[in-house]
Amino acid sequence: xEAKAKTMKNVLKxxxxxxxxxxxxxxxxxxxxxDEVANIIAQAEKDKTIVKYxxxxxxxxxxxxxxxxxxxxxxxxxxxxxxxxxxxRIYSFPQVHSVYLVSGTYDLQIQVVGKTIQEIGEFVSEKLxxxxxxxxxxxxxxxxxxxxxxxxLHPGEKNNRLVASP
Amino acid sequence: xxxxxxxNKIHKxxxxxxxxxxxxxxxxxxxxxxxxxxISLGIGEPDFTTPWNIREAAIYSLEKGFTMYTSNxxxxxxxxxxxxxxxxxYGLRYDPKTELIITVGVSEGVDLVMRAIIDPxxxxxxxxxxxxxxxxxxxxSGGIPVLxxxxxxxxxxxxxxEVEKRIxxxxxxxxxxxxxxxxxAVMTREGLLQLADVARRNDLLVVSDEIYNRxxxxxxxxxxxxxxxxxxxxxxxxxxxxSYAMTGWRVGFAxxxxxxxxxxxxxxxxxxxxxxxxxxxxxxxALKHGEDSVQEMVESxxxxxxxxxxxxxxxxxxxxxxxxxxxxxxxxxxxGLTSEEFSERLLKEEQVLVIHGSTFGKCGEGHVRxxxxxxxxxxxxxxxRMGRFxxxxx
Numbered sequence: 001x002e003a004k005a006k007t008m009k010n011v012l013k014x015x016x017x018x019x020x021x022x023x024x025x026x027x028x029x030x031x032x033x034x035d036e037v038a039n040i041i042a043q044a045e046k047d048k049t050i051v052k053y054x055x056x057x058x059x060x061x062x063x064x065x066x067x068x069x070x071x072x073x074x075x076x077x078x079x080x081x082x083x084x085x086x087x088x089r090i091y092s093f094p095q096v097h098s099v100y101l102v103s104g105t106y107d108l109q110i111q112v113v114g115k116t117i118q119e120i121g122e123f124v125s126e127k128l129x130x131x132x133x134x135x136x137x138x139x140x141x142x143x144x145x146x147x148x149x150x151x152x153l154h155p156g157e158k159n160n161r162l163v164a165s166p
Numbered sequence: 167x168x169x170x171x172x173x174n175k176i177h178k179x180x181x182x183x184x185x186x187x188x189x190x191x192x193x194x195x196x197x198x199x200x201x202x203x204x205i206s207l208g209i210g211e212p213d214f215t216t217p218w219n220i221r222e223a224a225i226y227s228l229e230k231g232f233t234m235y236t237s238n239x240x241x242x243x244x245x246x247x248x249x250x251x252x253x254x255x256y257g258l259r260y261d262p263k264t265e266l267i268i269t270v271g272v273s274e275g276v277d278l279v280m281r282a283i284i285d286p287x288x289x290x291x292x293x294x295x296x297x298x299x300x301x302x303x304x305x306x307s308g309g310i311p312v313l314x315x316x317x318x319x320x321x322x323x324x325x326x327x328e329v330e331k332r333i334x335x336x337x338x339x340x341x342x343x344x345x346x347x348x349x350x351a352v353m354t355r356e357g358l359l360q361l362a363d364v365a366r367r368n369d370l371l372v373v374s375d376e377i378y379n380r381x382x383x384x385x386x387x388x389x390x391x392x393x394x395x396x397x398x399x400x401x402x403x404x405x406x407x408x409s410y411a412m413t414g415w416r417v418g419f420a421x422x423x424x425x426x427x428x429x430x431x432x433x434x435x436x437x438x439x440x441x442x443x444x445x446x447x448x449x450x451x452a453l454k455h456g457e458d459s460v461q462e463m464v465e466s467x468x469x470x471x472x473x474x475x476x477x478x479x480x481x482x483x484x485x486x487x488x489x490x491x492x493x494x495x496x497x498x499x500x501x502g503l504t505s506e507e508f509s510e511r512l513l514k515e516e517q518v519l520v521i522h523g524s525t526f527g528k529c530g531e532g533h534v535r536x537x538x539x540x541x542x543x544x545x546x547x548x549x550x551r552m553g554r555f556x557x558x559x560x
Contacts, residue, residue, distance in 0.1 A: 014469065028476045029469035031384075157215060164196045164208035164519060166298045166347075 007032065011040045012049065019053040058153050060145070068097075068113050068142040069120045072106040073128070074135040083107060086133050095123055106138070117141060188302040192506075192525030199513055205548040207536040208519040210347060212492070214411040216448070217459040223451030224415075224444045232443050238435040239427075240268025240419070241446045247453040248404075248419050255379075256392040264424040267431055268449075270441045272377045272418040274434070275403040276303045276341075279373050279420060282429040283401075284309040288338040290373075293324050295523060295530030297347045297375065309338070315529045318497055321486045322351035326360035333368050340365060342390065343375035345382060345490020348526045348535040350471075352490040355388040362393045371426075373401045377418070378491040380409035380460050383468045385489045391421065398423055408491070409460050410452040415445035467492050467538065470545055474538040477549035481556050492539040495523065499532040501559040509534055516551035 010030050014021050021029075023037040030037070044050040059066050075086050083101050090110060091099045097111040114120040124139055145153055196208060215221075239245060245262035252258045260266050269275040276299055284290065286308035292300050294313035301311040312332050316322045324342060340361065344353045353361075365372050374390040391400040405418030418441075420430055434440075471488065478485045478496045485496035498508045505522035512518050523530030538545055 010465075013465070025473070029472050031472060159213075161209055161211060161213070162197075163200045163204065163206045164193050164521065165210045166191055166193055 007036075008040050008044070011037055012044060015041070015050070015053075019055075056149055056151055058145070065115055066113060067115065067117055067120055068111060069124075070140045070142060071110045071112060071124065071128070072138040072140075073108040073110060074106045074137070075108060076133045076135060077107075078133065086131065089131060090128065093123070093127060095120075184306050184308065187305050191298050193298070193521055196509075196513070196519055196521075199510075200519070201517065204513065204517045204519055205540070205544050205551070206519040207538070207540065207545075207548055208521045209537050209539065210493075211413040211539065212408060212411040212463065213539045213541065214463055216410065216412050216415070217452075217456060219455055220410060220412065220448045220451045220459075224448040227444055227447035232447055234443060236268075236440040236443050236446060238431050238440055239263075239266065240441060241443070241450070244268055244446045244450050244453075245419075247450055248421070251453050252389075252402075252421060256389040258389065258392050258397060258421075260421045261424070265421060265427055267420050267427050267434060268441050268446060269403075269405075269418045269420055269434065270438050271407060271416045272375055272403045272405045273299055274416075274438060274441075275405075275418050275420045275430075276300065276373070276375065277306070278430040278433050279401045279403070279422075279426070280304055280307040280309065281433050282426060283371055284338060287336055289332075289334070289336045290339045290341050291329055291332055291337060291370075292341040293322070293343075293346070294528055295322070295348055295526035295533075296341075297343050298526060300341055300343065300375075301527075304341070310336070312337070313527060313529075316349075316351075317529060318484070318486050318495075318533070322346060322349040322495070323353050323357050324361065326357070326364045329361065330364050330368075333364070333370070337368065337370060339371040339373055341373045341375070343377075345378040345488075346493075347378070347491055348493055348521065348523065348530065349495040349533075350488020350491045350493040351486075351495075352382055352385055352387070352488075355386065355393075358388050358390055359393060362390070362396050365399060366395060369399075371399050371401065372396065373403065375403045377403065377405050378408050379404060381464060381467060381492060382490045383464070383471060387490075401426055406449050406452055409463075410449075410456050411459075411463065412445075412448065412452065415442070415448055417441050417445040417449045470538040470540075470542060473542065474536060474545055474549070477545070478536065478552075481549065481553035482560055483556065492537055494536045494538065495530075495533050496536065497533055498556075501556060503559065505531055505534050512552065512555050516555045518548045518551045518555075520552075 011026055014026050014029060023034050026037045027034045077083050078085055087099050090096055095112050095114055097113050100109045102109050112120055124137055129137055245266045248266055249260050249262040252260055280303045284307040288309045289312045290304045290309050291312045293316045304311045314324060314328045316324060391397045391402045401420055401422040403420050406412040474494050478494055483496040485494055488494055501508060505524050509520050509522040520534040520536050523533035
């Protein structure tokens with residue numbers, strides 16, 4: 001069982017680094033057969049271990065006007081459902097990219113994407129703040145992305161290795 | 167700098183007999199042939215940068231003013247951490263006060279140990295091919311390297327019977343380096359036990375360069391000093407360059423019986439004094455909090471190892487499966503070229519740099535060293551170019 005879990009983790013780690021790695025190559029990298037890899041992937045897709053395949057895009061390079069904000073949300077949890085009900089209410093808005101329940105001085109941290117600062121401002125004042133059980137919000141507009149999902153977007157380090165060494 | 171023929175003559179006349187016996191490394195010649203399009207599989211170091219927590223520890227040590235000499239043996243904290251690590255990995259117990267010394271990489275360790283144990287005319291047995299520094303270290307100590315041929319058929323392991331044939335009254339030590347640079351070979355525990363038996367019966371010291379100890383794939387790793395009765399006659403050389411991607415920091419260690427460490431220290435104190443303190447501070451952090459990084463790097467090397475091995479075989483080269491370090495050592499004999507011709511032409515015609523096997527010894531002829539510590543796209547592109555090159559020859 002442990003070996004099986006290790007094998008599956010190995011395949012998932014490769015896909016997490018590059019979702020476009022074809023099963024044939026994963027098979028070579030792990031020593032599994034192509035079919036074994038395909039089965040692992042199918043199973044992981046089926047049980048939602050693999051949630052989705054997506055691409056990290058640096059939209060700033062496209063001159064895109066996208067604006068992102070990180071919003072701290074203080075809420076009042078409800079009996080029986082805790083924070084889940086309000087979290088669901090919030091994540092259902094399409095402009096909300098992520099929602100995390102966090103420890104500390106506020107409860108939920110959410111990421112919201114819009115075309116302009118005004119658009120996000122309207123969302124916060126009209127949609128978010130007006131929800132029942134929201135006690136308050138603090139909005140931080142994102143100025144620059146340095147690293148996303150483990151990837152440095154503008155690497156500052158160069159490869160300075162010698163071309164040949166013993 | 168241009169050196170006139172007159173100057174050259176003066177330099178030659180003043181060269182010691184010992185230094186005349188050694189040649190510059192065959193790898194140097196490639197430096198002048200490199201263009202920007204070249205994909206290098208010729209680098210003998212990790213493609214990772216030292217993990218940030220290790221770099222940060224060194225920065226912090228500088229901020230705190232740690233810029234001075236250290237004890238000749240190395241800072242006590244690092245020796246204690248090395249001792250703990252050897253116990254954790256192999257159950258070996260070395261006294262950090264008397265049985266460990268911190269060196270300027272394993273390279274200094276090899277030099278120190280040879281100078282500490284060799285008298286003129288003493289013989290040291292080693293494999294052919296082997297790491298480029300082994301023979302010069304013995305020669306510069308006044309000793310004589312005695313080479314045992316190894317080959318692909320036996321996965322470049324060292325047969326005890328062949329070692330035994332070469333033992334005489336001048337034989338002082340056996341020098342082994344597994345996992346191997348350049349071949350990637352790893353010795354099995356059984357094979358090492360046979361060597362241990364030879365060492366015991368013939369009262370030999372064994373110098374074991376285990377710089378690649380953590381880079382082993384799918385097989386059990388055996389530390390030579392951990393074999394029964396071997397700690398007392400083994401000089402274990404290890405370091406941080408490969409496991410923690412710390413090549414430029416120049417930190418290694420030697421673990422051995424106190425008398426040998428004492429003699430190595432005598433040379434070390436008059437030649438280098440100590441390994442750089444910031445490197446030693448970084449190494450402490452590596453041992454304390456570097457295990458996750460090691461595991462991550464090993465996993466990544468293993469993926470690339472498999473891709474390179476399959477790629478080399480797919481283009482028609484025979485290659486045994488390397489189980490350690492980060493090298494494949496395929497045979498290029500069927501191309502009809504010498505390893506040097508192969509490397510030079512591959513570089514000129516397809517802009518891929520591999521290291522000719524003969525630079526690691528006569529028995530490396532017919533092979534080239536391909537390092538897979540480079541990015542996956544580079545490996546794939548290099549294999550494609552090598553495939554094109556080889557298909558024109560076979």
